[in-house]
Amino acid sequence: MSNVPTLLTYKVKLFFAPSYRGKFGPLPLIALMILFVPSGAGVGFAFGAYMDTLGTEQLTATLGAALSAMLAFGFIFSLGVGITAQPSELDFLMTSPIKSREYLVADLLFQLTSIMLAGGIAMFAALIGLLAGMGAPLVRAIPLVLVMAVYGLMIVLIIQSVTIAKIRYPNARVRELTLLLLLLSAVAMLPALGASFGVDFATLPIPQAAFAVLADSAIFGTSPDVSSLVVAGIYFAGIGALWLRLSGMYFFYGIKPTLSGGFGQVDMGTKMAQQRRMIGLFGGLTDKIALKTDVGGDLSLMTRLSLVRIWRDGSIVFVILLLGLFIGIGLWGSSSSDEPAGMDYNTLQGATWPIAILAINWCYYERENLWIPVVGGRSLVTYFRGLMTSLVLIGLVMSAFMITIRALIQMRVDMAELAFMMLAPVGTSVFAATLLTRVRVKPGAFSPGLLAVLFVTFTGGAGIAFSGSLMVGAIGSSTAVLVAAQVVVAVAFAIAIYYVGQVAVSSLSRTFKFQ
Amino acid sequence: MPEPTVRIENLWKAYDGTQALQGLSLAAFEGEIVGLIGPNGAGKTTAIKIIVGLLQWDRGEVHVFGHNILADSISYKEHIGYMPEAPALPEYLTTSEFLGYVGRVRNVPKEQLPGRVSEMLRDFELTGKAKETVATLSKGMRAKLAFAAATIHKPQLLILDEPLLGIDPAGQRLLKDRLVGMAKQGCSILVSTHQLDTAERLCTKVAVIHRGKNVATGDLESLRGQAHAGEHQTLEEIFLKLTEEAGQPEPDMPRRKGLFSRK
Numbered sequence A: 001m002s003n004v005p006t007l008l009t010y011k012v013k014l015f016f017a018p019s020y021r022g023k024f025g026p027l028p029l030i031a032l033m034i035l036f037v038p039s040g041a042g043v044g045f046a047f048g049a050y051m052d053t054l055g056t057e058q059l060t061a062t063l064g065a066a067l068s069a070m071l072a073f074g075f076i077f078s079l080g081v082g083i084t085a086q087p088s089e090l091d092f093l094m095t096s097p098i099k100s101r102e103y104l105v106a107d108l109l110f111q112l113t114s115i116m117l118a119g120g121i122a123m124f125a126a127l128i129g130l131l132a133g134m135g136a137p138l139v140r141a142i143p144l145v146l147v148m149a150v151y152g153l154m155i156v157l158i159i160q161s162v163t164i165a166k167i168r169y170p171n172a173r174v175r176e177l178t179l180l181l182l183l184l185s186a187v188a189m190l191p192a193l194g195a196s197f198g199v200d201f202a203t204l205p206i207p208q209a210a211f212a213v214l215a216d217s218a219i220f221g222t223s224p225d226v227s228s229l230v231v232a233g234i235y236f237a238g239i240g241a242l243w244l245r246l247s248g249m250y251f252f253y254g255i256k257p258t259l260s261g262g263f264g265q266v267d268m269g270t271k272m273a274q275q276r277r278m279i280g281l282f283g284g285l286t287d288k289i290a291l292k293t294d295v296g297g298d299l300s301l302m303t304r305l306s307l308v309r310i311w312r313d314g315s316i317v318f319v320i321l322l323l324g325l326f327i328g329i330g331l332w333g334s335s336s337s338d339e340p341a342g343m344d345y346n347t348l349q350g351a352t353w354p355i356a357i358l359a360i361n362w363c364y365y366e367r368e369n370l371w372i373p374v375v376g377g378r379s380l381v382t383y384f385r386g387l388m389t390s391l392v393l394i395g396l397v398m399s400a401f402m403i404t405i406r407a408l409i410q411m412r413v414d415m416a417e418l419a420f421m422m423l424a425p426v427g428t429s430v431f432a433a434t435l436l437t438r439v440r441v442k443p444g445a446f447s448p449g450l451l452a453v454l455f456v457t458f459t460g461g462a463g464i465a466f467s468g469s470l471m472v473g474a475i476g477s478s479t480a481v482l483v484a485a486q487v488v489v490a491v492a493f494a495i496a497i498y499y500v501g502q503v504a505v506s507s508l509s510r511t512f513k514f515q
Numbered sequence B: 001m002p003e004p005t006v007r008i009e010n011l012w013k014a015y016d017g018t019q020a021l022q023g024l025s026l027a028a029f030e031g032e033i034v035g036l037i038g039p040n041g042a043g044k045t046t047a048i049k050i051i052v053g054l055l056q057w058d059r060g061e062v063h064v065f066g067h068n069i070l071a072d073s074i075s076y077k078e079h080i081g082y083m084p085e086a087p088a089l090p091e092y093l094t095t096s097e098f099l100g101y102v103g104r105v106r107n108v109p110k111e112q113l114p115g116r117v118s119e120m121l122r123d124f125e126l127t128g129k130a131k132e133t134v135a136t137l138s139k140g141m142r143a144k145l146a147f148a149a150a151t152i153h154k155p156q157l158l159i160l161d162e163p164l165l166g167i168d169p170a171g172q173r174l175l176k177d178r179l180v181g182m183a184k185q186g187c188s189i190l191v192s193t194h195q196l197d198t199a200e201r202l203c204t205k206v207a208v209i210h211r212g213k214n215v216a217t218g219d220l221e222s223l224r225g226q227a228h229a230g231e232h233q234t235l236e237e238i239f240l241k242l243t244e245e246a247g248q249p250e251p252d253m254p255r256r257k258g259l260f261s262r263k
């Protein structure tokens, strides 16, 4: 174990030092942590408020569903790569005489450290939000964190064990078993939706149930249930024993690099390799749609280029996942109270974060390719106009989707809300594309530019959405004529924003600096 | 004397801290193949990026097709072809989509585009990969694709940054034949390379660059004279002599200490 401190230091240094060494020191890192605190607290509070309306049995099932989701995520991660290795670790660490277990312990500690450093505050905010949403005293965060920490440690051990088993026993159907377990942990989420199949979730002999009961007693300050303690202990010990056995085996030849440089750092080479893997993963499906280069005008070509990229390089998956997440949370929140405020905030998030993520993905994956339009002369202006148009189109599809869901649930359509949901993604897209003509993510250092993209697009999009919905709301909707006026104003506002964006992006891209 | 296709004069460029160019001058006339040679970090890529409009510079003048590129920094690009040193390619496009995209960016008429694309794919033995994404190509295939993209619009000035890297012998031969063919038709070619035997045979003129400025420029004969080298000495020997005379490499950067220590 003597190499563990060295390995851990190397991994932490590689991951965090770049974000610390930039022009602004650790400030961007701190800002990023704080940026997600409101979201974390909001999500936690919505979840807590929802759970507060539940009976004990249903509450345990819901907590268990959250734990099952964590476990499922662990299984998915272990089916993929399982170990957080940098490319340089493959080249330099894994070719030197280091024991498997030393590396695994270092990686485990690294994962826990980095999760705490990167998302710790936001996660803590979510926990506090949860307790506040349930009206429980906040000191109960301490036992709750403890339960979650043990559970989290167990998941990391599972991830590492599956990863090694997968590499060492290629014929043992480890993948199939993992998929089965993944499926089972998805099934274990059903009781939270009311499908209990006549069994009491809390008494099921599965780790999620046991840890959920323990988390329950942490939240309510009751003494822990003995049988749950025993079940949790057995699972933890069993997985620990399995890990001890597997971690002695050599597995370095089966590892693929997962991380690309440090936290917030962009190693273009690895980013490109990741993008390549994504493209390969979706290949058969996604290249059914082709980019026809010999038809259409320049703006149309560039718009389609951007859409094809988002479709093929996996960015679309982020969009769908995020959108689904916020719709889900919004639905959860709105079913717990009559007041749709929670849902508004979550639809705002659903309408804006996916676009912001697309903008960041653009910085990672596409900016380097910009040499093509830059050396091509006139086409850079159309490139950015096309990028903006593609984001607006995606945003409009997202809002159409959210509006449909909302209309189905509420059985009524409020024009001001409708305008809000249409304008949020349009505004975000316009801000994002405009910003991308200026923001530069420097390879090798944590970039405040990324923060700017996240922050400015979110607040800008929200601002436009609020002002638009205020305007539309002020018109009133008592007569059909007024409703028609509302529609006209909302659409005209969206078009005006888009047009202003196109003009801005055209003039900014003329002085774009590639390097 | 006719105006050179590209002419740079007394070019200076500093990245924050590093002086990359310190008074570089260069000219390429119609039909010339000019080799840029120099040690790692000499400033070849920097000079090339400035000419193609990817990088701003601090001091000096750049004229392409007789026009100051500061006066109109867009329209001169139409007749330039460029192959970067490590080209970032849109991995998500298929090879034929990529060439079509570059063709459009380079103003190839739409109706000629499909023909041009398949011709390029055929010439560089990429027809079998026409419908595959760039992500699936090998290193040498990428280089060939980047070269195809640089020439799809039949440029009058071709600028190549180490184009032969990773390409197999047959492919290298093909590329070199193409360059000679294009030069015969009046295209000016500026090519940086570390393959001095190739440069010796291919280039009509060579600029030896060291620490951001020319230490010698001309054809092989005049380089021999400038280096006081014997009649039978190769470009490699001349190069080593010239760059050694110009000075030793700079000392290494001081080491960083500590976990999070800064510059």
Ligand SMILES: Nc1ncnc2c1ncn2[C@@H]1O[C@H](COP(=O)(O)OP(=O)(O)OP(=O)(O)O)[C@@H](O)[C@H]1O
Pocket: B015, B016, B018, B019, B020, B038, B039, B040, B041, B042, B043, B044, B045, B046, B047, B085
């Ligand atoms: N983006 C950058 N930021 C800071 N310094 C840079 C950057 N790019 C190049 N340099 C520095 O400028 C100098 C010239 O680099 P350049 O890439 O032009 O060299 P080169 O002649 O192309 O070398 P090689 O043969 O290795 O390709 C080097 O000292 C290099 O470290």
Ligand SMILES: [Mg+2]
Pocket: B044, B045, B046, B085, B161
């Ligand atoms: Mg170079």
